[in-house]
Amino acid sequence: MILMEMEMGKMRSLIDILDLSVQEIDSIIETAADIKKDPAKYSEKCRGKKLATLFFEPSTRTRLSFEAAMYELGGNVLGFSEARSSSASKGESMADTATVVSGYADIIAIRHPKEGAPLVASQHAYVPIINAGDGGHNHPTQTLADLFTIKYEKGRFENLTVGLCGDLKFGRTVHSLIAALSRYKGVKFILISPKELRIPSYVKHEILAKADVEYIETENLEQALPELDVLYMTRIQRERFSDPNEYERLKDSYILTADMLNLAKSDLCIMHPLPRVNEISVAVDKDPRACYFKQTLYGKYMRMALILFLLDEKQKNVPTKVINKKFSYDHVCKNPNCITSTEQELPQIFWCANEEQNIYRCVWCESRAK
Numbered sequence: 001m002i003l004m005e006m007e008m009g010k011m012r013s014l015i016d017i018l019d020l021s022v023q024e025i026d027s028i029i030e031t032a033a034d035i036k037k038d039p040a041k042y043s044e045k046c047r048g049k050k051l052a053t054l055f056f057e058p059s060t061r062t063r064l065s066f067e068a069a070m071y072e073l074g075g076n077v078l079g080f081s082e083a084r085s086s087s088a089s090k091g092e093s094m095a096d097t098a099t100v101v102s103g104y105a106d107i108i109a110i111r112h113p114k115e116g117a118p119l120v121a122s123q124h125a126y127v128p129i130i131n132a133g134d135g136g137h138n139h140p141t142q143t144l145a146d147l148f149t150i151k152y153e154k155g156r157f158e159n160l161t162v163g164l165c166g167d168l169k170f171g172r173t174v175h176s177l178i179a180a181l182s183r184y185k186g187v188k189f190i191l192i193s194p195k196e197l198r199i200p201s202y203v204k205h206e207i208l209a210k211a212d213v214e215y216i217e218t219e220n221l222e223q224a225l226p227e228l229d230v231l232y233m234t235r236i237q238r239e240r241f242s243d244p245n246e247y248e249r250l251k252d253s254y255i256l257t258a259d260m261l262n263l264a265k266s267d268l269c270i271m272h273p274l275p276r277v278n279e280i281s282v283a284v285d286k287d288p289r290a291c292y293f294k295q296t297l298y299g300k301y302m303r304m305a306l307i308l309f310l311l312d313e314k315q316k317n318v319p320t321k322v323i324n325k326k327f328s329y330d331h332v333c334k335n336p337n338c339i340t341s342t343e344q345e346l347p348q349i350f351w352c353a354n355e356e357q358n359i360y361r362c363v364w365c366e367s368r369a370k
C-alpha cells in the first residue's frame, strides 16, 4: 500500500456528481432557472464552440438533450451515436479517442458501457469531459436533471423522504442521485427493490454510512408509498443482466398504478429517468404528481448550465481534483464491466476505502477488490 496523489484528469470535468460541491450545484441550478426564464439571453453564449457527443451505447434523452443544449447556446455539435460508427469498433482505446477528439471539440460528453471509461478519457483529453453514463456505475448529468426537478417541484432538498424503486443494483442514475442527496440535512431514503437488485455495497458503505444518512431497504412499494415526498421509479436494466431468465423473472417487480397513488401524499413528486418500460402505468401520466416528462426538459436546462460552467472553468484554468489516498497495485479488478477489461495498458489501481476493514476499491469502477 502506498500513499500517493492521483490527478483526476487534465481539465475540470464531471465524472462523478461529487466532483461538484453543493455550492456549485446551487449555482448551476440558479443558471438553469435563469435559462428557463429567459432563454434568449443565452442564445449566443457558446457561439463558435463545439460539443462532441461520443455515445458508445444507446441513448435518446441524454444525447439529444446535450445536442439541443449546445444548439440553444449558439454552439455546434459533432459526434456519433453508436460504437459501430467509431474507431472503437477497430479496437481504438478510450485514451486515444479522447486525445484525438480534444483537438476537434471544446468539450466532450461520453456515454460508454464500460465503467470508468469517462474517467480514463478525462486523464487524456485537453478539454472538459462529461460523463453521460458509464455502464451501471454513474450518470451525473441525469442527477443534475433530477436535482433541478426536486428543487423546482419541492422547493428544497432538506428533510425529504425519498423512495427509490426498481433496479437499484444496475440503475446508475440511482447511485449518483443517492450520492448527491446524501449531502443535504434530514434526507431519508427508502430503498425499494427485489433482494437481487439492492444497491451496491459501495453506495451503502462509502456513501450512506459515511454521511450517516438514514435509510431502509424494503421490497414493498405500497407500504412505503404513504411516507414519501419523492418517488423515483426506475426500469429493470435488461442490458446489464448476464442471465436473461433472471431478467424475465424480475422485470415486472414493480408497476406503479393510478390506484396505488391513493396511498400517497397529495404533493408527492413522481420521477423516472426514462425510458419507461412498464414500471409506471400510462394512467399515472395524467396525475399532477407525475413529474417525469418535466424532468426531461429540466435536464436540458441543467446541461446548458453545466456546459457554461465547465467552459468557464476551462477558461479560468481551474486545476483538477487531486486525490490523496492510499493506493494499492496488488489487486486485479474482477468486474467484467470495468474499463480495465478492455483498455490497453490501463494500470490496475485500487484505493483504500476503509483501512480497518481492509476494503479496497478499483479507482475506475469502484468495485471492491476480492
Ligand code: ASP
Binding pocket: 062, 133, 139, 142, 172, 173, 234, 235, 273, 274, 275
Ligand atoms: N436513461 C437512464 C440511463 O441512461 C435510465 C435508464 O436507462 O434506465 O441510465
